[in-house]
Amino acid sequence: MSGVSLQCGDCGALLKSVEEAQQHAELTSHSNFSESTEPVLNLVCSSCGKPCRSKTESDLHTKRTGHTEFSDKTSESVKPINLESPSSTTPTPMDVDSQEMVVPEVDKALLQELQGMGFSTARATRALHCSGSSSLEGAVNWIVEHENDADIDQMPMVPASSKNDPPKPSLTEEEKKMKLLELRAYVHEAFARLLYLSERIRIGKELLEAKRIEEDNERKRFGFFHLIAFRKAEKEEEKKALEKIRKKLEEDKAERRRKLGLPPEDPAAAKPSEPVVEEKKSILPVKPITKAEQMRECLRSLKKNHKDEDARVKKAFQTLFTYAGNVVKNPDEEKFRKIRLTNQAFQDRVGGLKGGIEFLELCGFEKSEDGEFLFMPREKVDTAVLNSAGKELQSAIENPHFGVL
Structure with missing residues (x-):
């Protein structure tokens, strides 16, 4: 079977004609194309007549509009790719089944707004048609999502029968006012909630800062007491060490007297020599209170x-x-x-x-x-x-x- 589509070797996109491949190359600078036996899908929405080129596009259309019925007309539109003499004529408004194809009707006010924003008529029309002509925001979001589509700047065509479908009923003035009031109430509620959350955050920060200051003060206060306790413990340890050295000196002295054959020293006679305390008093005189x-x-x-x-x-x-x-x-x-x-x-x-x-x-x-x-x-x-x-x-x-x- 000869090739029925062209596949881009750089991004894998399937293109149904040489003209689309040329447009794709101009937009993306991709130049590696090859023939493929896999056709480009032609899934037509049964509700609005929108053609979808892939399963992903049909899923997106279902998500946006809720339309779930599609008719697969891929086999009807498949034809071999002619690389020798690509057609230079623009497509006619008649499909392979001689069914008349026309430009879909869209909201003219939204169309003018999109044109004023710098979008071409074909791109704006396709965006409004594919997004359901519901709002300007939906059309702009659709353009952003599909700006890399090869046919985004081609005027969309739908069967003439779908053009005669009854248009969606427009909102009355009273309904528009109600919608506007609902929107304003929602905005006010969101703004009030934002203020409430910001106030909660501010109060939380102030409480955390106050707690931190209190903890610092407590740490400083107890740090002072810990320092006093530490100094006291140091003095106790020093006192114990001096007492241990004194006992060791007395034991050594007693051992030397025993080896020399001298009688043990009378503890009552050896007691009265304590000039060390007197020296300490002289070294550290007590300062009178001013x-x-x-x-x-x-x-x-x-x-x-x-x-x-x-x-x-x-x-x-x-x-x-x-x-x-x-x-x-x-x-x-x-x-x-x-x-x-x-x-x-x-x-x-x-x-x-x-x-x-x-x-x-x-x-x-x-x-x-x-x-x-x-x-x-x-x-x-x-x-x-x-x-x-x-x-x-x-x-x-x-x-x-x-x-x-």
């Missing part, structure tokens, strides 16, 4: 004693800062060096908190004999101590972690 350290510890204990009253503690710090500042600025003014203990405002801000009066006493204030006033004599005003108190109070006010550890 006034500033006493003030810092007083403020720290005040905050710990009232850890659930942050606002009240902060107000107390600010009030103490004001007392110290007034004395520094006006040391000769007695009203700034005298505080009535029974004053309700003083009790609410400082006196009612454990540690508030103690801090004022560290600053130089003294209780009167009747216990009614806190008074700082003029000759006991120490500007350096009051400035130190101001620095400690400012640090306690500005440092959010003051007194935590």
